[in-house]
Amino acid sequence: MSKAPQKPRGTQDMIGEAAARFDHVIETFNRVRKLHGFGRVEVPVFEATAVFARSLGETTDVVSKEMYEFTDRGGDAMCLRPEFTAGIARAYIENGWQQHAPLKLAAWGPLFRYERPQKGRFRQFHQLDAEILGAGEPAADVEVIALGQHLLDELGVAGDVVVTLNSMGDPATRAAWSAAVAAHFAAHRGDLSEDSQRRLEANPLRILDSKDARDQALVADAPQIDAYFTAEAGAFFESLQKGLQASGIAWTRNARLVRGLDYYRHSVFEFVTQSLGAQGTVLGGGRYDGLIGHMGGPDTPAVGWAAGIERLAMLVAEPELPVVDVAVIPEHPSVELEAVRLVGALRRAGFSVFSSFKGNAKRRFEVAKKVSPVWQLSVLPGSQGLVWVDLKRFGSSVEIDRLVAERILQSVPGFRWQTDLDPPAHKLRASYQSI
RNA sequence: GCGACUGUAGCUCAGUUGGUUAGAGCGCCGGUUUGUGGUACCGGAGGUCGCGGGUUCAAGCCCCGUCAGUCGCCCCA
Structure with a gap:
């Protein structure tokens, strides 16, 4: 230590x-x-x-x-x-x-x-x-x-x-005023605080903003600059x-x-x-x-x-946490690279994306929870080279706005999506061909 | 540069008039449970008590020094 x-x-x-x-x-x-x-x-x-x-x-x-x-x-x-x-x-x-x-x-x-x-x-x-x-x-x-x-x-x-x-x-004003202030305090040198006696030599004007109670009375009737303008x-x-x-x-x-x-x-x-x-x-x-x-x-x-x-x-007030749009979660080891691809594409499409480096789906979900993402994109392996994704509100089964969800997927370049025609209300299910 | 107070696990703290293997919550790791996931529970790792010296049979608790932080002075943004 x-x-x-x-x-x-x-x-x-x-x-x-x-x-x-x-x-x-x-x-x-x-x-x-x-x-x-x-x-x-x-x-x-x-x-x-x-x-x-x-x-x-x-x-x-x-x-x-x-x-x-x-x-x-x-x-x-x-x-x-x-x-x-x-x-x-x-x-x-x-x-x-x-x-x-x-x-x-x-x-x-x-x-x-x-x-x-x-x-x-x-x-x-x-x-x-x-x-x-x-x-x-x-x-x-x-x-x-x-x-x-x-x-x-x-x-x-x-x-x-x-x-x-x-x-x-x-300069003329400052010199005249400063001299008058110095003379004023010099005349009462003994009543000043120790700090201000020192200031008298180094920088007399500084006595004016002294916090010491002993100086306050003298400061109150010190010459004002206005008279010297x-x-x-x-x-x-x-x-x-x-x-x-x-x-x-x-x-x-x-x-x-x-x-x-x-x-x-x-x-x-x-x-x-x-x-x-x-x-x-x-x-x-x-x-x-x-x-x-x-x-x-x-x-x-x-x-x-x-x-x-x-x-x-x-x-300043406590700053708001940065918004994370999507957490991408591979549900199976076989689609980890697909998840990496999706993360990169989503980010280039302008979304702020959370990704994690290890763990099973549950573990990754737990880690993602900390940044409160808006959406969750689960990636699942399908048959014959197909990859499935489920897009839903993060950690929740509330009904989603299907149009918004589709717009998110469509805005990601390099993917041709096939969306499920008869989806559950709380998620958008889509698939694409892995290459 | 001056004065006062503080310093115990990653974080926030508890530790009785000095007395056997230093505790909690949160966090972390592992596991079980739950309605496919913000639940509950079980277990675990982690501290030479800021550092150094002293007093004492015995010091996290007392004394000295030192480092760091906080508050005020000074200075300044």
Whole structure:
């Protein structure tokens, strides 16, 4: 037992319902993002460490203590991606994708962060990602948020989720506001929690969403960003709100919503649920106009979000079991190969077919029972090379719709059926010549 | 990185104040039965009680360490 290999901490193995939930989230995302015109983008799972270190900010927790870093065999510093945006930005610059701007892109896949695992938080986790690169208009923010809202609607979880919105303004706004917030908290340094005293040095804005009771009073009368908006920043936020209203998206202003990563400007938003405990943010993002320029590319406005697949998968209703149309059961060893032939033909005709590999008819029936097939096709040997089949409702003797049953058999290519003219009500009996 | 709780068959769990060969249900395998099949019954396999150390005549139960999970902090999707 102790010698058997164990999965790395914070990773998951999934089959059955868990995997089906995961799958459902991704399938829904792919369907919805196509409706919104977001094309697929593929970027590597690992990158040069500098891609993330420079874009996220050296001091952020993600970079300073959560990245899976390694030196490859060529001696280069690499890391597993802790997020999507920086890699997509790198690809945008490297491949000259500005020629396609504005570019609407979607991605999903695994990300890696060395964190303490808990509910909804893993070391290998998975996100959906949507970005619009090369569009500085608030209408782009509206589109990206609308995609998120539509996704949650389609997943049937929107009722659990609140859209919270804030603006961090343009660089001038953010700098002035951030300085005022820092000064405010610095003046009451002694009353802050230990965590927040540390934040005061690293990232003062983060104190605004502290959960510590000691910080709450000070947070309540911290300076609000609205007073620091430049004319442009104020107009941008105004216009964003109007756009959201026109899209029919309900949101709540959270003036204390900030982002940990350095590159955010203007819009920040989070889709939050109460049903997942401490890891309640299900989707989060914002505008990051400064990033691509900062990474050495052309100045390029951009906006996007990422959503946690595991977290969404926990919220969605139990997915329905896949429908199995037919279970094919050979009633005798001599017709096993005929059953194989029928299984293949039925599948090519578009039916979902259950087949088993061994056992007598009773045993195979028992095994098939687990997937609740709609129909049962029993295969029996007849005389003179004839093969008989009985098509009936699985495990039941209810009367069948003979026309439907005949249509099933007729749609299977490569067989010429002879149906019994005087059949019992609960099954269709037919035969064909084996070749 | 910090704190709390948990860890017994494939799964969900029970195991009395430490005391003889560690149990149940489900699942699995085999068989019997039933109105040609979602029934009932019988039997079987499967556990070095997460791992390592300690206390004790005796440890699944107590202590220490370690690994993993859960919840919160932190961080974030």
